[in-house]
Amino acid sequence: MSLPDAAREALDVFEQAAGWEQRARLLMQWGERLAPLDAAQQCEANRVHGCESQVWLVAEQTDGRWHFKAASDARLLRGLLALLLVRADGLTGSQLQQLDLPAWFTALGLGRQLSPSRSNGLNAVLQRMAQLAAGA
Amino acid sequence: MFQPSPWRADFPAIAALQRQHQTYLDSAATTQKPQHLLDALSHYYTQGAANVHRAQHLPGALATQAFEASREKVAAWLNAADAQQIVFTHGATSALNLLAYGLEWRLEAGDEIAVSALEHHANLLPWQQLAQRRGLRLVILPLDANGHIDLEAALQLIGPRTRVLAVSQLSNVLGTWQPLQPLLDHARAQGALSVVDGAQGVVHGRHDVQQLGCDFYVFSSHKLYGPDGLGVLYGRREALGLLRHWQFGGEMVQLAGYQQSSFRPAPLGFEAGTPPIASVIGLGASLDYLASLDATSVVEHEAALHRHLLRGLNDREGVRILGAPQLALASFVVEGVHNADLAHLLTEQGIAVRAGHHCAMPLVNSLGLDGAIRVSLALYNDSHDLERFFSALDQALELLR
Numbered sequence: 001m002s003l004p005d006a007a008r009e010a011l012d013v014f015e016q017a018a019g020w021e022q023r024a025r026l027l028m029q030w031g032e033r034l035a036p037l038d039a040a041q042q043c044e045a046n047r048v049h050g051c052e053s054q055v056w057l058v059a060e061q062t063d064g065r066w067h068f069k070a071a072s073d074a075r076l077l078r079g080l081l082a083l084l085l086v087r088a089d090g091l092t093g094s095q096l097q098q099l100d101l102p103a104w105f106t107a108l109g110l111g112r113q114l115s116p117s118r119s120n121g122l123n124a125v126l127q128r129m130a131q132l133a134a135g136a
Numbered sequence: 137m138f139q140p141s142p143w144r145a146d147f148p149a150i151a152a153l154q155r156q157h158q159t160y161l162d163s164a165a166t167t168q169k170p171q172h173l174l175d176a177l178s179h180y181y182t183q184g185a186a187n188v189h190r191a192q193h194l195p196g197a198l199a200t201q202a203f204e205a206s207r208e209k210v211a212a213w214l215n216a217a218d219a220q221q222i223v224f225t226h227g228a229t230s231a232l233n234l235l236a237y238g239l240e241w242r243l244e245a246g247d248e249i250a251v252s253a254l255e256h257h258a259n260l261l262p263w264q265q266l267a268q269r270r271g272l273r274l275v276i277l278p279l280d281a282n283g284h285i286d287l288e289a290a291l292q293l294i295g296p297r298t299r300v301l302a303v304s305q306l307s308n309v310l311g312t313w314q315p316l317q318p319l320l321d322h323a324r325a326q327g328a329l330s331v332v333d334g335a336q337g338v339v340h341g342r343h344d345v346q347q348l349g350c351d352f353y354v355f356s357s358h359k360l361y362g363p364d365g366l367g368v369l370y371g372r373r374e375a376l377g378l379l380r381h382w383q384f385g386g387e388m389v390q391l392a393g394y395q396q397s398s399f400r401p402a403p404l405g406f407e408a409g410t411p412p413i414a415s416v417i418g419l420g421a422s423l424d425y426l427a428s429l430d431a432t433s434v435v436e437h438e439a440a441l442h443r444h445l446l447r448g449l450n451d452r453e454g455v456r457i458l459g460a461p462q463l464a465l466a467s468f469v470v471e472g473v474h475n476a477d478l479a480h481l482l483t484e485q486g487i488a489v490r491a492g493h494h495c496a497m498p499l500v501n502s503l504g505l506d507g508a509i510r511v512s513l514a515l516y517n518d519s520h521d522l523e524r525f526f527s528a529l530d531q532a533l534e535l536l537r
Contacts, residue, residue, distance in 0.1 A: 052475075052476050
């Protein structure tokens with residue numbers, strides 16, 4: 001699996017995280033890395049529903065490659081979004097369609113965050129991403 | 137001081153959850169089940185399942201007997217005058233939908249339905265949609281600061297145009313008993329039918345539907361230590377007679393022709409299709425179990441745990457409890473902390489509590505929130521469960537602050 005540099009870095013640190021506390025600290029640190037959305041982008045059209053927290057996802061395609069920005073009012077979810085973006089950003093539509101995101105989060109030790117009963121919104125974000133990739 | 141639960145060992149799942157490092161504090165969503173119920177389910181399925189009210193054969197007769205015996209037990213639990221006043225449905229939500237459809241023919245444009253501002257979606261949406269279908273006015277009874285229906289305002293709002301009053305007995309978010317008696321008395325005087333959502337209330341203490349004087353009382357089995365997929369609708373005899381049939385098929389029919397049919401009265405007329413037979417038998421077993429407990433000790437145990445819960449929450453800085461919970465549960469938020477973050481970290485530590493809007497979105501929003509954490513108790517919880525919750529809460533807050 002050839003990973004973007006930032007994704008490789010994430011994998012290295014999360015693989016070494018011992019226990020839930022360290023993973024939570026790392027998630028919050030990675031959440032700080034999310035580039036902020038401006039107020040206009042935090043609009044209803046970009047809102048991802050199906051989450052207990054508020055989540056926005058902005059997608060743009062340039063030169064055949066997808067670029068994403070995301071925001072949330074919940075800190076740990078911001079971390080999960082950051083980890084999602086480092087893996088998915090810059091991929092082409094077909095690469096995005098083939099990308100196994102559950103496997104990515106499992107590799108990070110965060111697979112449980114994707115269980116269907118979790119209403120944290122990550123599942124909904126993944127679905128939105130897949131729809132965007134399929135529709136392009 | 138350690139407060140054990142004398143009934144903990146009667147619930148095998150509690151030990152199983154403990155082995156998985158899970159502390160279960162979400163009983164207002166659903167409860168764990170007593171061994172007595174598991175035995176009854178296993179007995180029914182291993183000794184021969186059969187459909188009820190259909191076959192003359194022996195397994196059918198035994199199943200029907202056990203099924204109807206449960207109806208008697210439910211009637212006794214609620215002190216209904218007659219077991220025929222107990223209708224089995226597929227859940228409390230289903231029972232409330234039955235009422236909204238069954239009473240629809242009596243309502244016309246301009247009539248009013250009154251519900252409180254704290255209703256669970258199950259006791260809001262069926263009435264809201266009925267109001268939309270028939271051009272009715274849905275009147276929302278406001279709350280006071282503690283989380284009780286504001287009685288003075290409610291008595292003004294429930295008037296001669298009110299045809300139905302539908303209110304919860306105990307709030308699933310605020311843990312507050314509602315002032316049912318004056319509301320029900322007033323509704324009756326105004327000629328309105330009354331519906332009590334007992335989904336939370338029925339789990340705590342015994343309630344006498346004849347004394348309450350409501351027209352309908354609804355609860356769900358799975359919150360009362362019974363199986364899921366089963367709800368109960370009690371109706372006063374005259375009130376049941378007002379209901380039109382709403383779901384068709386199975387043994388609810390009296391005479392069926394290709395073009396015309398006639399239907400049975402309650403209860404069977406409202407139990408279309410094969411009912412959840414095992415669950416009905418299982419609920420009977422759960423009620424037998426509950427009836428065998430010393431009711432006073434259960435109430436005292438739950439009250440002591442609840443005091444412990446409130447004390448612990450109040451001791452922590454920045455914690456804001458929603459309303460003034462009287463028993464069973466407490467919902468809270470923490471200043472400057474997103475409840476989704478808190479829920480995430482409690483889950484990581486094996487604390488099973490509920491986060492979100494608790495199926496009462498309008499209420500939670502009216503409190504200026506988009507969610508809260510709810511801790512809810514049952515008779516099998518002990519003080520260690522609460523201590524584990526508090527220490528997980530402290531750890532989570534330390535990380536988040």
